[in-house]
Amino acid sequence: xxxxxxxxxxxxxxxxxxxxxxxxxxxxxxxxxxxxxxxxxxxxxxxxxxxxxxxxxxxxxxxxxxxxxxxxxxxxxxxxxxxxxxxxxxxxxxxxxxxxxxxxxxxxxxxxxxxxxxxxxxxxxxxxxxxxxxxxxxxxxxxxxxxxxxxxxxxxxxxxxxxxxxxxxxxxxxxxxxxxxxxxxxxxxxxxxxxxxxxxxxxxxxxxxxxxxxxxxxxxxxxxxxxxxxxxxxxxxxxxxxxxxxxxxxxxxxxxxxxxxxxxxxxxxxxxxxxxxxxxxxxxxxxxxxxxxxxxxxxxxxxxxxxxxxxxxxxxxxxxxxxxxxxxxxxxxxxxxxxxxxxxxxxxxxxxxxxxxxxxxxxxxxxxxxxxxxxxxxxxxxxxxxxxxxxxxxxxxxxxxxxxxxxxxxxxxxxxxxxxxxxxxxxxxxxxxxxxxxxxxxxxxxxxxxx
Amino acid sequence: xxxxxxxxxxxxxxxxxxxxxxxxxxxxxxxxxxxxxxxxxxxxxxxxxxxxxxxxxxxxxxxxxxxxxxxxxxxxxxxxxxxxxxxxxxxxxxxxxxxxxxxxxxxxxxxxxxxxxxxxxxxxxxxxxxxxxxxxxxxxxxxxxxxxxxxxxxxxxxxxxxxxxxxxxxxxxxxxxxxxxxxxxxxxxxxxxxxxxxxxxxxxxxxxxxxxxxxxxxxxxxxxxxxxxxxxxxxxxxxxxxxxxxxxxxxxxxxxxxxxxxxxxxxxxxxxxxxxxxxxxxxxxxxxxxxxxxxxxxxxxxxxxxxxxxxxxxxxxxxxxxxxxxxxxxxxxxxxxxxxxxxxxxxxxxxxxxxxxxxxxxxxxxxxxxxxxxxxxxxxxxxxxxxxxxxxxxxxxxxxxxxxxxxxxxxxxxxxxxxxxxxxxxxxxxxxxxxxxxxxxxxxxxxxxxx
Numbered sequence: 001x002x003x004x005x006x007x008x009x010x011x012x013x014x015x016x017x018x019x020x021x022x023x024x025x026x027x028x029x030x031x032x033x034x035x036x037x038x039x040x041x042x043x044x045x046x047x048x049x050x051x052x053x054x055x056x057x058x059x060x061x062x063x064x065x066x067x068x069x070x071x072x073x074x075x076x077x078x079x080x081x082x083x084x085x086x087x088x089x090x091x092x093x094x095x096x097x098x099x100x101x102x103x104x105x106x107x108x109x110x111x112x113x114x115x116x117x118x119x120x121x122x123x124x125x126x127x128x129x130x131x132x133x134x135x136x137x138x139x140x141x142x143x144x145x146x147x148x149x150x151x152x153x154x155x156x157x158x159x160x161x162x163x164x165x166x167x168x169x170x171x172x173x174x175x176x177x178x179x180x181x182x183x184x185x186x187x188x189x190x191x192x193x194x195x196x197x198x199x200x201x202x203x204x205x206x207x208x209x210x211x212x213x214x215x216x217x218x219x220x221x222x223x224x225x226x227x228x229x230x231x232x233x234x235x236x237x238x239x240x241x242x243x244x245x246x247x248x249x250x251x252x253x254x255x256x257x258x259x260x261x262x263x264x265x266x267x268x269x270x271x272x273x274x275x276x277x278x279x280x281x282x283x284x285x286x287x288x289x290x291x292x293x294x295x296x297x298x299x300x301x302x303x304x305x306x307x308x309x310x311x312x313x314x315x316x317x318x319x320x321x322x323x324x325x326x327x328x329x330x331x332x333x334x335x336x337x338x339x340x341x342x343x344x345x346x347x348x349x350x351x352x353x354x355x356x357x358x359x360x361x362x363x364x365x366x367x368x369x370x371x372x373x374x375x376x377x378x379x380x381x382x383x384x385x386x387x388x389x390x391x392x393x394x395x396x397x398x399x400x401x402x403x404x405x406x407x408x409x410x411x412x413x414x415x416x417x418x419x420x421x422x423x424x425x426x427x428x429x430x431x432x433x434x435x436x437x438x439x440x441x442x443x444x445x446x447x448x449x450x451x
Numbered sequence: 452x453x454x455x456x457x458x459x460x461x462x463x464x465x466x467x468x469x470x471x472x473x474x475x476x477x478x479x480x481x482x483x484x485x486x487x488x489x490x491x492x493x494x495x496x497x498x499x500x501x502x503x504x505x506x507x508x509x510x511x512x513x514x515x516x517x518x519x520x521x522x523x524x525x526x527x528x529x530x531x532x533x534x535x536x537x538x539x540x541x542x543x544x545x546x547x548x549x550x551x552x553x554x555x556x557x558x559x560x561x562x563x564x565x566x567x568x569x570x571x572x573x574x575x576x577x578x579x580x581x582x583x584x585x586x587x588x589x590x591x592x593x594x595x596x597x598x599x600x601x602x603x604x605x606x607x608x609x610x611x612x613x614x615x616x617x618x619x620x621x622x623x624x625x626x627x628x629x630x631x632x633x634x635x636x637x638x639x640x641x642x643x644x645x646x647x648x649x650x651x652x653x654x655x656x657x658x659x660x661x662x663x664x665x666x667x668x669x670x671x672x673x674x675x676x677x678x679x680x681x682x683x684x685x686x687x688x689x690x691x692x693x694x695x696x697x698x699x700x701x702x703x704x705x706x707x708x709x710x711x712x713x714x715x716x717x718x719x720x721x722x723x724x725x726x727x728x729x730x731x732x733x734x735x736x737x738x739x740x741x742x743x744x745x746x747x748x749x750x751x752x753x754x755x756x757x758x759x760x761x762x763x764x765x766x767x768x769x770x771x772x773x774x775x776x777x778x779x780x781x782x783x784x785x786x787x788x789x790x791x792x793x794x795x796x797x798x799x800x801x802x803x804x805x806x807x808x809x810x811x812x813x814x815x816x817x818x819x820x821x822x823x824x825x826x827x828x829x830x831x832x833x834x835x836x837x838x839x840x841x842x843x844x845x846x847x848x849x850x851x852x853x854x855x856x857x858x859x860x861x862x863x864x865x866x867x868x869x870x871x872x873x874x875x876x877x878x879x880x881x882x883x884x885x886x887x888x889x890x891x892x893x894x895x896x897x898x899x900x901x902x
Contacts (some may be wrong), residue, residue: 158823193616194613225703249681249699251703266718273789300773301771302770316759319755323745325777326751326886330741331737336812342728344515345711353754371742378749439773
């Protein structure tokens with residue numbers, strides 16, 4: 001896309017200017033960019049340059065840029081490096097949810113210093129939002145809403161929206177509340193404009209398709225918005241009082257981040273490794289996981305060790321071993337991917353777990369019969385091939401594939417039921433099980449039938 | 452969440468009523484639900500019941516329900532089973548993009564029959580949208596926009612918005628165009644309401660942060676909306692004329708579907724297997740992929756076969772083999788997950804591919820040294836352990852982990868450059884490479900040093 005290309009070009013020009021110390025010139029260009037693009041440029045700079053450039057930006061752009069930075073630690077470092085006064089000024093420019101996200105990444109003493117410089121009202125709002133867990137609805141909501149009492153007319157409501165709207169950015173939806181602040185419904189802004197001024201708001205109220213409590217998981221909020229096509233979801237307390245709202249753009253960010261997390265976990269990167277992490281950070285997140293996998297791989301190795309005599313006298317078994325282990329792993333990954341995703345989307349899994357497992361077992365049975373047949377056939381072609389060996393290979397491949405289907409569905413569902421994240425933990429258990437069973441079947445049967 | 456639970460309960464009551472043939476009673480309850488929830492209930496019914504229930508629903512709800520169904524084929528089957536007249540009526544109730552999605556899944560002759568029953572205008576709109584590829588910006592956009600000439604005042608613009616808004620659902624953004632229909636910018640609806648009526652629109656125009664061409668990939672549209680926090684993105688032709696818009700809810704659906712696709716591909720389910728697919732369909736998508744993997748596994752097996760004499764005289768090698776292959780696979784998956792995700796997000800990969808590969812090689816070197824040391828140490832503890840064996844194990848594990856890091860970064864980047872989807876094809880190549888290299892190093896070095 002040409003606008004993306006020109007952005008890349010502009011970024012290079014900017015980086016060159018900053019490298020030559022032409023900060024004023026660079027900031028002149030930066031001031032014309034969207035804060036997300038400015039954040040992108042800052043991410044490419046050294047820690048020192050980043051601070052110099054940010055310092056020279058006007059407060060509004062500087063604050064939005066901080067809010068849009070991908071690496072939360074970079075933003076926190078910048079905020080901590082400013083005077084508390086400047087930090088407080090930048091935070092007060094931001095929407096309460098963005099300000100809270102930035103403050104959340106600060107050390108407690110830095111946080112206290114900056115909050116002390118803010119107005120009592122702004123600091124109070126941030127403290128309230130800080131109380132919610134970061135990945136909950138409360139953690140991504142903003143308390144800034146536009147709401148009107150149900151007793152107004154459309155004309156009065158528009159006046160009220162104009163008044164409140166000066167304080168609230170991008171409100172999208174006008175909420176309707178009763179005398180006790182309880183959420184009654186919503187009047188879409190477009191309906192309000194299209195209505196006659198004397199229409200009572202109560203005749204325009206639409207029920208909300210969904211409302212969430214502040215402790216709802218942020219991913220579930222995204223699913224509700226996608227399901228009901230909502231630009232904003234209201235957050236209400238147990239008594240039904242309107243606490244705040246979550247907007248589609250918070251949720252788009254959440255979905256992108258969760259998608260990254262899901263793929264990384266599925267690939268066996270268990271902790272939060274940022275995509276641009278240094279090699280040191282990458283070793284730190286990945287090595288413990290590999291060591292855990294090494295322990296489970298040792299279990300499979302011990303099975304082979306136990307049957308060492310059998311392998312020694314029929315070394316063809318050592319040739320077949322990696323094929324059975326590899327195919328078990330592949331088929332298991334397939335069943336696992338489908339089941340993990342069904343669980344994530346709260347598909348029909350809850351309704352009938354037996355049907356989910358049953359399907360994967362059937363798939364394993366069929367695929368195992370075909371692949372087992374192929375490998376058994378191939379093993380007969382080896383010089384000195386023995387029909388009994390073919391039978392052993394067929395049964396072990398079949399059993400392994402069956403186990404892969406069963407485990408690929410059962411293990412993530414069990415972990416999910418027990419409250420663990422099935423995406424990250426399932427694969428160790430699954431691959432250990434298929435390896436163990438595959439080697440035991442192959443070598444155990446071979447010992448019984450061939451020795 | 453309690454509202455979700457009551458939904459599940461209501462669904463069971465409904466299904467029971469429908470099973471007993473109480474269609475009128477069931478439809479009375481369905482009429483109070485959101486179309487997405489009605490679609491959910493319909494998905495649980497048999498093909499015959501589904502048609503009976505849909506027939507009894509009022510046209511508006513029936514059409515929205517069709518649009519919200521997860522399984523496109525179910526919706527297409529229902530539409531095809533109606534009279535063309537009723538089908539045309541339901542389609543004309545829908546937004547043009549939803550109507551187009553439904554029509555796209557019909558057989559050509561059914562499509563022609565239904566379009567012939569629609570008004571020339573509606574049918575023309577759908578035909579225009581059908582011309583765009585399904586996963587492009589044009590394929591998810593709606594041509595229904597609210598736009599005002601830049602020459603109006605805010606008051607006149609509000610009148611114009613009220614007039615156009617009656618025809619256009621959920622428009623969110625008011626576009627500003629010049630005399631030639633070219634996009635000049637946008638006036639957010641809230642700014643328009645907050646402005647004084649006599650303010651000229653031209654003073655309120657904000658530039659658009661992003662616009663896309665109709666052939667832009669739908670995933671890229673989602674990334675732009677998340678990056679710039681946009682509820683809608685305009686679609687413009689090469690001359691800058693406004694063709695339509697894409698709204699956040701289309702993009703949420705796209706992101707959810709792409710996330711499913713990515714996880715499934717990463718797990719080795721290459722084609723579009725729907726999560727609720729039957730076991731027959733699952734076998735059909737997965738078996739060809741497993742057979743391909745079997746061929747590559749055979750390559751690794753041939754290496755073992757080639758060194759059969761070595762394995763026979765030092766059977767401990769057969770014990771170490773699965774550990775080396777397994778760890779290579781695990782480390783490779785980690786590098787692959789990170790790189791695939793960097794490519795998907797168009798992270799800094801393009802800027803410096805060598806740095807990306809270099810990092811993964813370093814990670815492989817460090818992790819390989821640690822894990823190789825552990826396994827080499829353990830192999831010395833085996834009765835009759837040989838220091839030369841320890842050295843062979845150390846070097847092979849190290850080499851395999853290095854290869855896993857290199858391949859895990861290089862292979863997806865190469866495939867991406869060549870225009871293939873790196874998520875699905877990388878793992879076969881990667882695991883074949885690590886298995887081959889691991890076995891060659893282990894058995895080749897053992898042959899040279901131990902025999």
